[in-house]
Amino acid sequence: MGRLEALLIVGFAACFINAAEGPRPRGVGPEFARFYESTDTFSCISSPSIQLPISHVNDDFCDCPDGSDEPGTSACAHLSSLSPYTVGAVPIGDVNTTLALPGYYCKNKGHQPSYVPFTNVNDGVCDYQLCCDGSDEWAKVGGIKCDDRCKEIGKEWRKLDEQRQKSASNAAKRRKELVAQAAILRQEVEVKIHTLETEIQAEEIKLKGLEANLAEAERQQRGKVVKRPGSGGKLSMLAQLARDRIEELREALIEVRSQRDMSKGRIAELEGILTTFKEEYNPNFNDEGVKRAVRGWEDYAARDKPTIGDEAHDRDLDEIAKPDSETGAIKWNEWEEPEESDVDVLYKIEAYLPAPFRDWIDKKLRDLRVLLIENGVLAPSSDVGSSKEVEEARNALKATEDSLKNNRNQLNTHKEDLEKNYGADDVFRALKDQCITKDSGEYTYELCWLGSTKQISKKNNGRTTMGNFVSIDSVTVDDEVPPDGKGLGSGVRVALRYENGQHCWNGPNRSTLVVLACAETDELWKITEEEKCVYRMEVGTPAVCEVAEKAQTLKDEL
Amino acid sequence: MVKHENFKTCEQSGFCKRNRAYADNVATYGNTWASPYTLDPNSVRIRHGYVTGTVLKSLKSGGQAVQLPVKLAFLESGVARVTIDEFKRQQKDIGLRHGSQARKERYNEAAAWALVTDGELDKSFSGEESEEETVVRYGPKQRYRAVIRHDPFSIDFFRDDELHIKINGRGLMNVEHWRAMVVKVEKGKSEKKDPEDGEDESTWWEETFGGNIDSKPRGPESVGMDISFIGYQHVYGIPGHASSLSLKQTRGGPGNYEQPYRLYNSDVFEYEMDSPMTLYGAIPLMQAHRKDSTVGVFWLNAAETWIDIVKQKVSSNPNSLVTGGGTDTETHWFSESGLLDVFVFLGPSPKDVVAQYSELTGYTQLPQQFALGYHQCRWNYVSDEDVKEVDTNFDKNNIPYDVIWLDIEYTDGKKYFTWDPHAFPDPLGMEKQLNDQERKLVVIIDPHIKNVDNYAVVKELKSMSLGVKDKNNKLFEGWCWPGSSHWVDCFNPVTIDWWRSLFTYKSFQGTAPNVFLWNDMNEPSVFNGPETTMPKDNIHHGNWEHRDVHNINGMTFVNATFEALLHRDPAISRRRPFILTRSYYAGSQRLGAMWTGDNLAAWSHLAASIPMILTHNVAGFPFAGADVGGFFGDPSKELLTRWYQAGAFYPFFRAHAHTDTRRREPYLAGDPYKEIITQALRLRYSLLPAWYTTFHSASTTGAPIIQPHYYAHPSDEAGFALDDQFYVGSTGLLAKPVTTAGAESISIYLPPNTLYYDYFTYTIHPGTGSTITIPTPLDKIPLLMRAGHIIPRKDHPRRSSGLMRYDPYTLLITLTPEGTANGDLYIDDGESYDYQEGAFIHRNFTFALNSLSSLDFEDEKQRNKGKKRREYVRQMDRVRVEKIIIVGVPGSWQARKEVRVVEDGEGRGVEMGFERGGAGTANVATVKDPGVRIGRDWRVEF
Missing domain, CATH: 3.20.20.80 (Glycosidases)
Known part of the structure; x- marks a missing residue:
């Protein structure tokens, strides 16, 4: 057993066919001809110690443990690594019972030779896809006759192949264009980086100047005489206002809190109803409305819920909501009759001095104060209003800082972008953010290159994200390519992984594996749901054309 | 988890509760209980193959006894059938409540659906009546005897003068006769309730379950009967339940069920294991088995049915020839409505019971x-x-x-x-x-038809009135996959x-x-x-209630x-x-x-x-x-x-x-x-x-x-409860699937004096009435072959069975120590009915005296020689036997390199291989390509 298909098309066989055109037994491919040259005995390929009279070859009775004595019949088709028990009939020991031959060899003159699985030999079905010469049904069981159709099939194939070749060369051209586009896009980014770097340099210099300006403006500001902060009467008025306002807020808080508690109760009740609903509904009834509701509820229940008012928070609120009293947070009385601070006393002294001396003192004091502030001895007075100059200097600095930050961010983004994997030759840079769609059943599917994959309902236009782009990867595939060429074929293929789409009811977050194969245009060929909410898209795009060829070469070399 | 609250327990099903209460009450009387049902001796008529009469049900409340016409039919095949109806309902002499359109009779068409024949009446039957009883001898060689006692009414079934089955032996017979609803004033409760008059009437006229009301226009109408299997410890059948093959007791106690086995076809979501709960289908056939004897009953009733099973140890049963005591299995059957219609099969083998039952209800279809x-x-x-x-x-x-x-x-x-x-x-x-x-x-096509506009099917269903009706005789509407639907x-x-x-x-x-x-x-x-099913008061064609x-x-x-x-x-x-x-x-x-x-x-x-x-x-x-x-x-x-x-x-x-x-x-x-x-x-x-x-x-x-063990080995008591290993038909293939995680080995029980070979390795396993153990790595299917069989096989794997049609056969022969084996092979085109016109091949293979022969299974005279047969035989004439594998041959065969094949009177030599088995493994000989054709007579001389 195994993947016979991988070996079905033996491209190079054609060159040997004339050289090996001896009297090979039925079903033997030219590469195995040498095992069948003897005219009197046959040695099983994998167990050459087992020798059979030549008459046992193709006598429709399985003698060799590897089936090599029956290249032209289905007599050994049952052999597999798990059926060591019977070859003909008798249990055998540790002999290798894997089939030695890839299948029944169809010469397919006029087309390409290939192997048909032994299970298909003489089963009454003409397997023209693999065996256009019909030789797999040589025994004509049940009266079946499989005419040789290689001429027409080969012709058709060559026609299609020509188209494929043409299409492939177009695709290769198209890819070149994409790569060129990508290069331009990359260059644009590089230019941008260069510009940004220059700008950033300039801004950094500018920033230094502005910082100095601001410092000086502030220094000046700090030295200014501070007008006496409003009279005791004004402060107590403010305190009174503040007190009233806080009282108002306190009451509002209590009100809002009781409303919150009521809502909490209602939510709990609703969640209770829904929990019971979810437990008790009958999923077998498949009422879409009910299922949707349950699904919605499960999504809701699964989300991280903000804890509404845990105990600690509630205790804080209790504390906040307490009326201010002697023991409370704010002792309003103290504010209504403000005590004078030492600094204030200091300021007051000047009132007793003669004017010239007062000015001298004033200047000295101001210098002293600035000195003290600058040395961290005194705190700058918070109630100092900013002057216009300081404000302007600060704004200018802020603007430059913001611009710098922004530019630095942009620079980072662009730099990261340059390092990001856009596939070979950066080719996906040219496709980024472009989308293609395909109708399939009741949905339209959308693939946005390096963006997200979506399923869009034709019925209600509902959009479900099937994954967000994560990485470029490669997968090994083994598919037949249909005549229109819209298929993955076999070998290593570029694949884009899209993960963490919308959460699936009773399943994982949706994800999509986008497998790419070379084609002339971007086209979504096929969408399948491989497992619940695990999707696979097969997509044709010129973007992977040369890459696929490289992968193929690599494989051939191996 | 199954939602128990969606399905009734016996207590929630009115008639089940009433019939169980009836049984409980009878039990309190012990031996003093006298069933109120008597067969009026004057009514008894003995005809050709059947007996008729009237069973009278006396009422404690006085008044005229209820007349229950009874018919006992005795069939040529040895089956006896007891049918009990109710005169008043038969005559449609009853009133229905709520202006119901439902039929007044007890449902009497179950037989028309379930049976393919009522069976030929036994012409050799003889019956004699005395005052106390009517005795009927019937069946092949009058081997069977039914003793119908008149007062109280009961029937004992004997085979070869041995009692096997008793009907109404415990006096649980209960036919709820028609009565008008009377609004009673509360009366004092009696200490000991009379099963008839003092019973729970709360569910006579209306029942509610899960918010659905059953209007019960005909009032109480259940039928109940006890059926005892004398000397039988095992009973099987009455599918479908997720239960063991050998049925369990249902009246509580360690390892037993609390609820009766229920038969009421239901869509049970996530059904549970080891339970008498009802499932999707119902076959009210029960077999009782003991060493070398099998009997059975078939309870032909389509209404909701429950079956209680109790096994009684008896020190010694005066009625039974089994000495030294044993176990009786006492069953109690009750259905909500319809006739009381019981078929009695007296065996003596499981094969006989199944054959008699199948003759009545039809054989399984020969599938494509x-x-x-x-x-x-x-x-x-x-x-x-x-x-x-x-x-x-x-x-x-x-x-x-x-x-x-x-x-x-x-x-x-x-x-x-x-x-x-x-x-x-x-x-x-x-x-x-x-x-x-x-x-x-x-x-898939289901019986619910979407109730929606622009859908031709529902339009026709409505216009032609082909759907099930509700109790008001309007088209019934309910919910299923499509939403609002009607039912065909x-x-x-x-x-x-x-x-x-x-x-x-x-x-x-x-x-x-x-x-x-x-x-x-x-x-x-x-x-x-x-x-999750239809209301019982829905109305079907012929105005039968859905209940029926x-x-x-x-x-x-x-x-x-x-x-x-x-x-x-x-x-x-x-x-x-x-x-x-x-x-x-x-x-x-x-x-x-x-x-x-x-x-x-x-x-x-x-x-x-x-x-x-x-x-x-x-x-x-x-x-x-x-x-x-x-x-x-x-x-x-x-x-x-x-x-x-x-x-x-x-x-x-x-x-x-x-x-x-x-x-x-x-x-x-x-x-x-x-x-x-x-x-x-x-x-x-x-x-x-x-x-x-x-x-x-x-x-x-x-x-x-x-086939379960008891069926294949009816004498081997040790295997009567075995239900995890089985044979494939009569091929001798014995399978025991692995059903546990990580199983490294499995034990298989092998009956005494038998011989088996492993299907894959030809390891020899002598049967000694105990278990053997074989290793079961994941790729191992525990499969043995009983010695003495010839198994036809096709060894070429194909994509589908249709593509194997002309592939050659392999014959796999397992020899007994005496060197014998036999088997058969049936082939036809696998799709048409041409086989009914003879277009098939049926071979009988016999290995004896070192000779294997293939002969026509049928006798020459019976053989259809029509055109279809000739065509088929010609079509298959190229199909050959590609190899013959003989397992368990003597070592002396090693010397033989050739066997002689004789086909169409001509002999030829054919190569044979030999493989010595070694320790514990059988010797195997293989005839390579004997070339004989599958449809012809031939033999191979060894």
């Missing part, structure tokens, strides 16, 4: 060959492309399968007979791809004609001849109905579909229909296959599937299976693999999965599971000749397709 292959199902393959891709993937992986299935999503909005235009734009193209490898498609009433012959018209290729567009059917939800499942016909309803739907499929093709090229049904009744075996419904991907469900399928096999419905892999949930790969290994031995072999599960087609299993599953599938396919021969035998004798 493909139906025995592997079926790939899922809810749902979502598009025609999806189906084609799954099909291609099987081929790419060299895994055989025959049928792919479509669940409800293929339809356009759950409207049956339509296709979803987006997902299935080209159903015929899809069917063609399948047909290219002779594969088939099965689509297939009791109506006009419905059947109409249903037939819907299936023509022209009408059901997008179906080709390789499309077959799946009838699901036919219990019927009604999402918003009581117990409930358990038969599912079968009538399959019957209509069967008719429809049969008539799709012109009469000259008619092919056998294939239908899978979830709901069934006695007789459904004539129409197709059943499966055990919505199981779970759990080891316990895998294990339970075997006793469940065995029970159906001994109850006359052998074409049974369980969803491989488990319907709900995702099986581990090990469980899935073991399930395939078990499923390869289910008569009906289908994998199925719920829509919320991950895909699990065999080719997705990965290494090493995929290869192991493939081997299990190939084993099934290589043994298809043996399976088909076994099905043929079932279709002519009623024999189980898989």
Whole structure:
């Protein structure tokens, strides 16, 4: 057993066919001809110690443990690594019972030779896809006759192949264009980086100047005489206002809190109803409305819920909501009759001095104060209003800082972008953010290159994200390519992984594996749901054309 | 978890509670209980083959005794039938409440649906009547005797003068006669309740369950009877339940059930294991078995039915010839309405009981060959492309399968007979791809018809009035998959004609001849109905209440579909229909296959599937299976693999999965599971000749397709409760599927004085009445061959069974120590009815005295020599035997290199190989390509 298909098309066989055109037994491919040259005995390929009279070859009775004595019949088709028990009939020991031959060899003159699985030999079905010469049904069981159709099939194939070749060369051209586009896009980014770097340099210099300006403006500001902060009467008025306002807020808080508690109760009740609903509904009834509701509820229940008012928070609120009293947070009385601070006393002294001396003192004091502030001895007075100059200097600095930050961010983004994997030759840079769609059943599917994959309902236009782009990867595939060429074929293929789409009811977050194969245009060929909410898209795009060829070469070399 | 609150317990089912209370009350009387039913001696008439009379039910309240006409029929086959009706209802001399349109009689058409014949009356029967009793001798050589006692009425059944079955021996007979509803004033409660007059009347006139009210227009009308099996410790049958093969006691106690076995076809969501709870189908056939004797009863009633089982140890039974005491199994049956109609089978072997039962209710259908292959199902393959891709993937992986299935999503909005235009734009193209490898498609059609505008089917159903009616005689409307729906009433012959018209290729567009059917939800499942089914006061064709016909309803739907499929093709090229049904009744075996419904991907469900399928096999419905892999949930790969290994031995072999599960087609299993599953599938396919021969035998004798130990070894008491190992028909193949996780070995019980060989290794296992242990790595299927059999096989793996048609045969012979073996092979075209005109090959193989011969199974004289036969034989004439493997040959054969083959009077020498077995392993000889043709007489001299 195994993947016979991988070996079905033996491209190079054609060159040997004339050289090996001896009297090979039925079903033997030219590469195995040498095992069948003897005219009197046959040695099983994998167990050459087992020798059979030549008459046992193709006598429709399985003698060799590897089936090599029956290249032209289905007599050994049952052999597999798990059926060591019977070859003909008798249990055998540790002999290798894997089939030695890839299948029944169809010469397919006029087309390409290939192997048909032994299970298909003489089963009454003409397997023209693999065996256009019909030789797999040589025994004509049940009266079946499989005419040789290689001429027409080969012709058709060559026609299609020509188209494929043409299409492939177009695709290769198209890819070149994409790569060129990508290069331009990359260059644009590089230019941008260069510009940004220059700008950033300039801004950094500018920033230094502005910082100095601001410092000086502030220094000046700090030295200014501070007008006496409003009279005791004004402060107590403010305190009174503040007190009233806080009282108002306190009451509002209590009100809002009781409303919150009521809502909490209602939510709990609703969640209770829904929990019971979810437990008790009958999923077998498949009422879409009910299922949707349950699904919605499960999504809701699964989300991280903000804890509404845990105990600690509630205790804080209790504390906040307490009326201010002697023991409370704010002792309003103290504010209504403000005590004078030492600094204030200091300021007051000047009132007793003669004017010239007062000015001298004033200047000295101001210098002293600035000195003290600058040395961290005194705190700058918070109630100092900013002057216009300081404000302007600060704004200018802020603007430059913001611009710098922004530019630095942009620079980072662009730099990261340059390092990001856009596939070979950066080719996906040219496709980024472009989308293609395909109708399939009741949905339209959308693939946005390096963006997200979506399923869009034709019925209600509902959009479900099937994954967000994560990485470029490669997968090994083994598919037949249909005549229109819209298929993955076999070998290593570029694949884009899209993960963490919308959460699936009773399943994982949706994800999509986008497998790419070379084609002339971007086209979504096929969408399948491989497992619940695990999707696979097969997509044709010129973007992977040369890459696929490289992968193929690599494989051939191996 | 099953939702118990959705289904009734006995206490919640009025008549069940009343009948159990009746039994409890009788028990308080002990020996002093006198049943109020007497057979009026003056009424007794003995005719040719039957006896009639009137049983009188005296009422404690006084007044005229209730007249219950009784008929006892005695059939040539040895079956006795007891039918009890009620005179007043028979005469329609009763009043119905609520102005009901329902019929007044007790339902008397169950036989018309369940039976294919009433049986030939026994002409050699003799009866004599005395004052006390009427005695009837009947059956072959008058081996059987029925003693009908007049007062109280009871019947004892004897075989060879030994008592086997007693009817009303315990006096639990209870026929709830018609009475008018009277509004009574509360009366004092008596200490000891009289079972008739003092009983609980609260459920006589109306019952409520889960918010649904049953209007019960005819009041109480149940029938109950006790049936005792004297000297029998084991009873089997009465499917379907998720229970053991040997039925358990139901009146409490350690290891016993608290509830009776219930038969009320229901859509039980996530049913539980080891439970007497009702399931999807009902076959009221019970067999009782003891060493070398089997008897049985068939309770022909289509209404809700419960069965209590109690096993009584008896120190010594004066009526029984079994000395030294034993066990009696006492059963108590009661149904909500209808006739009391019991068939009694006196054996003496399990084969006889099943044969007699099958003769009455019909043999299992001989299915088309493909139906025995592997079926790939899922809810749902979502598009025609999806189906084609799954099909291609099987081929790419060299895994055989025959049928792919479509669940409800293929339809356009759950409207049956339509296709979803987006997902299935080209159903015929899809069917063609399948047909290219002779594969088939099965689509689902359920009995609920979507109630929506612009849907021709519902429009016709309404305009022609072909649906089930509600209690007010208006078209019944309920909820199922499509939402609001109506239900087709297939009791109506006009419905059947109409249903037939819907299936023509022209009408059901997008179906080709390789499309077959799946009838699901036919219990019927009604999402918003009581117990997820129809209200009992719904009205069917003929004005029968749903209550009367409930358990038969599912079968009538399959019957209509069967008719429809049969008539799709012109009469000259008619092919056998294939239908899978979830709901069934006695007789459904004539129409197709059943499966055990919505199981779970759990080891316990895998294990339970075997006793469940065995029970159906001994109850006359052998074409049974369980969803491989488990319907709900995702099986581990090990469980899935073991399930395939078990499923390869289910008569009906289908994998199925719920829509919320991950895909699990065999080719997705990965290494090493995929290869192991493939081997299990190939084993099934290589043994298809043996399976088909076994099905043929079932279709002519009623024999189980898989046979439990007691059936195959009726004398070996140690194996009577065995229900985890079984034989494939009479091939001698003994399978014991692995049903536990991580099993490194398994024990198999082998009866004394027998000899077995391992199917794969030819290891010798002598049977000694104890268990042997064999290692079971994941790729090992525990499968033995009993010595003395010849098993036909085809060793070339193909993509589908249809493509194996002309492949050569292998004969696998297991020799007894005496050097003998025999077996048979039945072949026909596997699809048409031509076999009924002789177009088949049936060979009898015998190995004795070092000679193997193949002779026609039939006698020369009986053989049909028509055109169809000649054509078929000619067509098959090239099919040969490619090898003969003889296991257990003497060592002296080593010297023989050649055997002599004689065919058509000409002899020739043919090569033979020999392999010495070594320690514990049998010697094996192989005749290589004897070249003999399968349809001809030949012999091989060793």
